[in-house]
Every structure is written in C-alpha cells, then in structure tokens.
Amino acid sequence: MDSKRTNRRELLKGGAALAGGLTLGVPVHAQEHDHAIVPGNQNASPMIMGSKELIEYGQRSKYVTSVRISHGGRPSPDEFGKVMHVASPLQDSVGTITPSSLHYVATTRGSYMPDIDPKQHTLLIHGLVDRPLTFTMADLKRLPSVTRLHFIECAGNRHNGRQKNVQESHGMTSCSEWTGVLLSTLLKECGLKGSATWFVAEGAEEVKGASSMPIAKAMDDCLIAYGMNGEAVRPQNGFPLRLMAPGFEGIFHTKYLRRIKIVDRYYMNYNDYGHLDKDPKEAALAFQIGPKSVITHPSGDQRLPGKGFYEISGLAWSGGGAIRTVEVSTDGGKKWNRAEFKGTPQRMAHVRFSYPWTWDGNETEILSRCTDEIGQQQPTREQVAKYWNEPFERNYRVPGLDNSVMPWKIARDGSVTNGLA
Amino acid sequence: MASLRLVAIMLLVGSSAFAQTYGVGRTPSADEIRALDISIGPTGEELPLGRGTAKEGALVFRQKGCVGCHGAAGIGGGPAPALQSKQGPEVPIWERERILPLRAPFATTVWDFINRGMPLGNEGTLKPDEVYALTAYLLFLNKVIPEDEVLDKQSLPKVKMPIGDDYARLPVWKSGTPRLQGYPY
Numbered sequence: 001m002d003s004k005r006t007n008r009r010e011l012l013k014g015g016a017a018l019a020g021g022l023t024l025g026v027p028v029h030a031q032e033h034d035h036a037i038v039p040g041n042q043n044a045s046p047m048i049m050g051s052k053e054l055i056e057y058g059q060r061s062k063y064v065t066s067v068r069i070s071h072g073g074r075p076s077p078d079e080f081g082k083v084m085h086v087a088s089p090l091q092d093s094v095g096t097i098t099p100s101s102l103h104y105v106a107t108t109r110g111s112y113m114p115d116i117d118p119k120q121h122t123l124l125i126h127g128l129v130d131r132p133l134t135f136t137m138a139d140l141k142r143l144p145s146v147t148r149l150h151f152i153e154c155a156g157n158r159h160n161g162r163q164k165n166v167q168e169s170h171g172m173t174s175c176s177e178w179t180g181v182l183l184s185t186l187l188k189e190c191g192l193k194g195s196a197t198w199f200v201a202e203g204a205e206e207v208k209g210a211s212s213m214p215i216a217k218a219m220d221d222c223l224i225a226y227g228m229n230g231e232a233v234r235p236q237n238g239f240p241l242r243l244m245a246p247g248f249e250g251i252f253h254t255k256y257l258r259r260i261k262i263v264d265r266y267y268m269n270y271n272d273y274g275h276l277d278k279d280p281k282e283a284a285l286a287f288q289i290g291p292k293s294v295i296t297h298p299s300g301d302q303r304l305p306g307k308g309f310y311e312i313s314g315l316a317w318s319g320g321g322a323i324r325t326v327e328v329s330t331d332g333g334k335k336w337n338r339a340e341f342k343g344t345p346q347r348m349a350h351v352r353f354s355y356p357w358t359w360d361g362n363e364t365e366i367l368s369r370c371t372d373e374i375g376q377q378q379p380t381r382e383q384v385a386k387y388w389n390e391p392f393e394r395n396y397r398v399p400g401l402d403n404s405v406m407p408w409k410i411a412r413d414g415s416v417t418n419g420l421a
Numbered sequence: 422m423a424s425l426r427l428v429a430i431m432l433l434v435g436s437s438a439f440a441q442t443y444g445v446g447r448t449p450s451a452d453e454i455r456a457l458d459i460s461i462g463p464t465g466e467e468l469p470l471g472r473g474t475a476k477e478g479a480l481v482f483r484q485k486g487c488v489g490c491h492g493a494a495g496i497g498g499g500p501a502p503a504l505q506s507k508q509g510p511e512v513p514i515w516e517r518e519r520i521l522p523l524r525a526p527f528a529t530t531v532w533d534f535i536n537r538g539m540p541l542g543n544e545g546t547l548k549p550d551e552v553y554a555l556t557a558y559l560l561f562l563n564k565v566i567p568e569d570e571v572l573d574k575q576s577l578p579k580v581k582m583p584i585g586d587d588y589a590r591l592p593v594w595k596s597g598t599p600r601l602q603g604y605p606y
Contacts, residue, residue, distance in 0.1 A: 109538075126454050133446035134453075142445050189441045200460050207538040208545070210460060214594040221596070259457055266591065267462045268530045270537055276524065276588055278515045281601060283589035288600035321597060376599055379606040387606070403606065 066092035068102055071172055072156060074110070082110035083236070085156060087171025090296045090315065096149065096343065096352050098174035100229050105236045106154045106172065106250055108209045108271060114256050116204060118232075118240040123186075123224065127199075127262035130191030137240055140226060143181045148223065149349035151175040151317045153289055154250040158402040160395055161420040165300035169406065169418070173317070175350035176237075178244050179227030183260070184219045196262045200269060201243045204256040210269040211252050213245060215262070221246050221347075224257065246348035247288050247319030249401060281388075285400025289319030291378045292403035293326055293353070293370040304414035307361035312339075315350045318372035322347045325371045328355040332365035332407070333380075339368065347373075359410070365419050367407045380405045394420060461533040465578030468532070471549030472573040475566070478558025481551045485540045495562055501541070505562040514584050522559035526588055528572075528580035532556045553577070 053059065070076045071085035078084065086105040088098055098104075118137045126132035157172035192215070199218050202210040213222075223244040225233055233239045238255030245252040251271050266272065277283040293316035298304055312330070316323045322345040327336040342352040353368070369378045381404045385392035388399070398404050407419025461467050482488065482495070490501035497503025508517050514524060522531045536552045538544055547555070557572045566572075566580060592602065599605075 124449060124454065124457055126449070126458070131441070132449055132454060134449045135446045139445045139447075143443055186446075189443060189446055191441075202460065206542075206544045208459060210537070214591075216594055216596065261458065261460050263460075263462060265463060267460055268525070268527055269460055269462075269533050273521060273525060273530055273534065276526070278588060280589040280592075281604075284592050284601040285604070287591060287594065290600060290606055320599060374597055374599060375605075377605055384606060387604070400600070 066102065068104070069167060069171070071104075071168070076105075078110055080110075082112055083107055084110050085154065085172065087167050088174045090166045090171055090173075090294070091299050091302065093296055093315070094313075094352075096175055096315075096350050097229060098176060098350075100176065100231070100234045100237070103174040103176060103228075103234070103237055104152075104154065104172050106156070107205075108207060108251065108274075111205055111207070113235045114204050114206075115235075116240055116256060121204075121240050121258070123241060123257060124259045125186055125190050125262070126259075128193040128196040128264060129187070129262050130193065131189070133186070133190050135186065137226065140181050140224065140241075143185055145179055146182055146223065147177060147179045147227070148246075149175060149177050149346045150223075150244055150246045151348060151350045152244075152250045152253050153292075153317070153401065155286065155401050158398075159404075159406055159420065161418060163300070163418055165302075165418075166294060166296050166406075169300070170294045172250070173315075173350075175315075175317070176228050177230065178223055178225040178242075180223050180225035180241075180244070183222035183224055183243070186224065186260075187218060187262075190262075192262065195264045198263050198266055200261045200263060200267045201252070201254040201257060202259040202261070203238070203254045204258040207270060209251075209254065209271055210267070211254060211271040212263075212267045212269065213248070213252055217245060217248070247321075249286060249289060279399075282399050289317075289401050290403035291318035291320065291323070291370050291372040291376045292316070292401075293323075293368045293378055294406045295328070295366055295368050295408055298366070298410065298416045299408055300416055300418050302416045304359060304410065304416070306414065307359045309356070309358050312355045312357050312366060312368075314339075314353055314368050316345075316353055316368070316370040316378075317348070317350045318370070318376065319348060320376050321373040322349075323351050323370050324373050326351075326353040327369050328353075328357075329367045329369075330355075330357050330359075330364060333367055333405075336369070361412065363410065363412050365407045365409050367405050367419070369405050378403055378405060459533070459537060461529045461536070463527045463529055463578065465529050465574060468529070468574040468577060469549040470574060471553050472571055473550050473552070473554025473557050474571055475554075475558045475561035475568045477550075478554035478556070478561075481554050482558055485543075485547070485551075487540060487555075490541060495559065504559055506564075510564060510583065514587065520563065522556070523563040523565070524582075524584055526582055526584050528556065528560060528565075528577050528582060531559060532577060535559075 066089045068086045071087040074084040076083045076086050088104040123135045153173035159169035163169040196215050198212050225242045225244050241257040243254040243257045295314040297313045316326045326339040328339045329336050339353040339355045345351040371377045381396045384398050385396050409417045409419045490499045491504050492498040495504030553572045560566045
C-alpha cells in the first residue's frame with residue numbers, strides 16, 4: 001500500500017509524459033522505468049510545446065512516418081499537380097478504420113481536386129421521377145441519416161509477383177465510417193417512375209465522371225455521404241458529397257456528387273465505357289467485388305526479429321456482404337486455422353482478423369482466405385483457373401477484381417517477401 | 422372488403438399524387454435541369470441543337486490542340502491514346518485497338534465523352550457544333566461514317582457502330598446474391 005502511494009506521488013511529479021499511464025494504473029513498468037533511467041522528477045522525453053495548430057486540429061507524432069505512395073507507376077502529384085492513383089500503407093494499419101489522411105485515392109484520369117464551396121453545392125435528382133428535386137447541403141443534413149462502416153476498393157488493386165509489400169499489392173482499398181442520407185430516402189422524396197431501371201451518378205470534377213448503376217442498388221444501400229470518420233468528407237475523397245455504392249468497384253463511388261439522373265437503360269457514359277467487355281463473365285465480375293483478405297502483419301518488406309510468438313493480423317472484406325469466416329495457414333496452405341475477428345464484421349466493410357502464431361524459425365509461407373455471409377469463398381489462383389478451364393501459371397489473371405489468396409514467404413532470417421515472386 | 426381497401430391505399434401510395442415525406446428540397450426549373458443535364462444516352466434525347474461534319478472536325482481538332490496529345494489525325498504517339506485505328510474493318514472489332522470512336526457501342530458515347538472530358542485542361546468549353554464536328558471527324562477517321570455525313574441530334578443516334586450487338590450486357594443485380602450466378606468465388 002505504502003510503496004504504491006509513494007510511487008504514485010513520484011509519477012505525478014514526473015508530469016505530463018506519464019499522465020496517460022496513470023489512468024491505466026501501470027505502476028509496474030513505470031516503476032522500473034523510473035528507477036532505472038529517470039531518477040527524481042526528471043522527464044524521460046523532451047516535451048512538445050503547444051501550438052495553435054496542435055490545439056486546433058492536432059497531428060500525429062513525428063515518430064509515426066507511415067505515408068501513402070503512388071500506385072501503378074504514375075507519379076502523384078505529377079509535374080502539373082494532378083493526382084492519379086495513391087495507395088494506403090496497409091502494412092502499418094491497425095484496427096478497421098483507415099485514417100482519412102491515409103485513405104487511398106484514385107481518379108478516372110490525372111485530375112485536380114475541385115475546390116467546392118459547400119454553401120454553393122447542390123445535388124440535383126431528375127429524370128424518371130415524379131418530382132425532380134435540388135438539395136442543398138443544408139437540406140441533406142436535415143434528413144434522417146445513417147452512419148455505416150464501408151470499404152472502397154479500386155479495380156486496379158491487383159497483386160502480382162513484382163510487388164514488394166502489401167501497400168503495393170493491396171493498398172488501393174480503405175475503410176471508413178461514412179455518414180449521410182440513404183439514396184432511397186431521396187428517391188422516395190422524388191417519387192420513382194415505374195420505368196426507372198438505372199441511374200447515372202455524376203461528379204463535379206473536370207471530366208464530370210459519370211457511372212450507370214442499377215436502380216435496385218440505389219434502393220438497397222447506396223448512401224449520399226457528407227461525413228467521413230466523424231468529420232466532413234475530405235476533398236480527396238469527394239468533398240462535400242460522395243456517393244457510396246457499398247461493395248461495388250471503387251469507380252462507382254462518385255466523388256463531388258452533383259447530379260443523379262434516373263433512366264430506363266444503361267447509359268454507356270464516361271466511366272461505363274471503361275467497363276465495356278466482350279465476355280459476359282468479365283463484365284459481371286467487374287461490378288460487385290468478391291470476398292478478399294490479406295495478411296498485413298507480417299507482410300512484405302517486414303522482418304521478424306527471431307523465432308517466437310507473433311500475432312498474425314490482416315484485413316478481410318467482401319462486396320457480397322459481411323465476412324463470415326477467415327482462415328489463416330502458416331504452413332503454405334496445408335493446414336487452415338480459424339482466425340479471430342476484432343469486433344463484429346459489418347456488411348461491405350473491412351474486418352480486422354488475427355491468429356496467434358509461434359514461429360519455429362523455419363522457412364514457411366503464410367496465407368489467409370475468407371468466406372462471406374452469402375457463401376462466396378476467396379479462391380486461390382489455381383482454383384479460379386480450374387473453374388474457367390484455363391491453363392494455370394503463377395501470374396494467372398483472375399477475371400474481374402483480383403480477389404485471390406496472397407501468400408507471404410518467411411525466410412529463416414525472418415525476412416518477409418512476396419510469395420508470388 | 423378489407424383487401425379492396427388495401428388495394429385502394431396501395432394505388433394511392435403508388436400514384437404521383439403521393440406527397441413527399443419530408444418536404445425537403447427545391448423544385449428546379451426545366452431550364453436549370455437542361456443546363457446541367459449532360460448525360461447523353463443511346464437515344465440521344467438529351468442532345469442539344471447543332472451540327473457538324475468530319476471536314477469541320479478536322480479543323481477543330483487542330484485548333485483546339487488535340488493534335489498535341491493524340492497526334493496528327495489521331496494517330497497517337499503523344500501522351501494520350503491514339504484515336505485512329507491502324508487496322509481495317511476485316512479485323513474483328515474485339516481484336517482491333519481499344520479506340521473509343523471505334524469500339525463504343527453508340528455514337529452518343531463518343532459525343533458524351535468529348536463533351537465532358539475534352540480538351541484536357543479546358544473541359545466543358547466546347548460548343549455543341551464543335552462536339553458534333555469532332556465526333557464526325559473521329560468516326561470518319563475510323564471509317565464508321567463517310568466524310569460528308571452531317572451529324573446532328575437526329576442523325577448521331579442512328580450511326581451504326583462496328584461493334585453492333587457484340588458486347589456483354591450486365592446481369593440483373595440483386596442484393597445479397599453472388600456477383601455471377603453459380604460462381605463460388
């Protein structure tokens with residue numbers, strides 16, 4: 001009792017650096033630390049002075065240096081300040097939500113960001129409706145809202161043997177908490193006509209990118225989002241308004257949303273042309289995203305310091321619904337073990353999974369695979385090739401968005417490399 | 422009797438007379454909608470008045486700087502895709518280059534694309550006559566239409582594109598079903 005009290009007093013004198021620890025009641029580590037390194041009331045670390053910026057908006061520690069990188073070989077920004085594809089650092093991710101500053105970015109072609117004044121921004125809904133309506137941002141915020149976790153993934157998120165790490169191979173997906181109005185709420189306000197079968201969503205960027213989507217999707221779960229992770233949607237993610245089409249390829253999640261037109265056919269406009277295909281299976285698979293998972297730790301470019309215990313951790317998601325199970329193999333796919341979820345899997349959202357593993361120091365390969373709530377399974381490339389009766393080779397191209405299993409190779413020295421290499 | 426009453430209620434609900442639930446939002450004028458509606462569908466009903474030919478388009482193509490990115494007469498070589506096929510109509514369409522004014526299933530798609538997305542850095546500045554002319558020029562370069570064909574609101578949607586009917590239609594989407602019927606993955 002006595003010693004505890006003394007210790008507490010010393011800690012208090014120790015000041016702000018240890019204040020976080022007090023509430024958790026951590027005397028054991030703190031005590032050792034105190035006696036071994038910092039006698040008396042000296043501080044263990046230099047202190048950061050408060051500044052206007054830190055008080056008003058905050059920032060991460062200078063020791064945390066995880067950043068996004070250009071994806072697919074084209075630099076972002078380019079020499080003109082245009083942005084192409086930018087991948088999220090999944091190797092450093094923890095939990096389920098991607099920080100807004102690290103959310104992946106994709107543009108239909110090199111693009112500037114429109115600098116939209118939300119007071120001037122409106123959303124027009126028209127076409128095959130009884131009452132076309134224009135909504136201001138203030139109008140939208142009056143309506144009943146929903147808040148949901150959803151991932152977005154770019155169709156270009158394909159892994160191959162040349163990529164070094166999970167940011168290069170899988171970084172074109174992210175997950176955020178989105179807040180806004182269900183599109184079905186707005187369409188009920190407008191009154192859909194019986195002939196309505198498709199809708200075209202259009203953004204306010206340079207090319208006014210437009211995509212056709214089924215009206216059934218609009219009425220099911222599309223979301224007109226003005227909020228992202230507790231604040232306004234970021235400009236790179238579509239400020240002030242973004243259409244969320246949960247589980248559909250990223251390009252459908254129309255940024256800078258300004259207009260929705262209700263129509264009676266596929267409109268074959270700007271982004272639709274990119275989906276034009278000869279093969280009906282390729283066309284069908286390039287809409288809704290299949291079940292997919294990847295181990296983010298340990299993953300490529302990382303190094304295990306030695307044999308012993310490691311929590312294998314990764315992300316799983318599906319465009320078909322919530323993830324039902326994730327399995328992890330630590331022996332190259334011979335034995336599969338049920339992984340644990342961190343939290344309850346949500347529909348069309350990343351879920352963090354983990355598996356406790358003791359590495360024996362031998363060379364091995366670790367992999368993950370998942371199943372979603374409608375029974376779709378994440379395949380290996382061999383399985384996909386076999387299904388389509390196509391010859392299999394290591395870099396077999398999976399039709400639609402590549403949702404095949406990703407292997408990571410672990411060498412005896414603990415280095416982790418791409419198992420497809 | 423009760424079921425008859427239910428039918429009556431459902432008819433009422435389904436009719437356009439049924440009021441808005443929240444009464445939020447403003448009714449835009451027809452002019453306002455027309456000004457914003459740049460979605461040109463396959464029927465061409467949204468097309469503005471105007472006209473253009475390939476000859477006029479060749480001039481616009483040079484004046485607007487298209488050559489700088491797409492090459493002279495769209496032969497490519499610059500930072501943007503080629504717009505003129507090097508192959509002839511004897512090659513099946515899916516084995517030819519992926520060139521928008523050649524492969525698009527509708528000429529309206531070509532018009533829509535140019536109108537929204539071009540020219541780079543000055544998007545949305547082309548006048549309807551210029552877009553009609555550029556569309557005619559690119560379709561002529563790819564031997565889809567003759568050089569003297571006039572494209573306008575009536576003729577553009579009627580242009581027969583080489584792809585014809587030979588492209589995949591999307592399956593009907595239904596919530597909670599696999600992305601492709603019978604596909605386990």
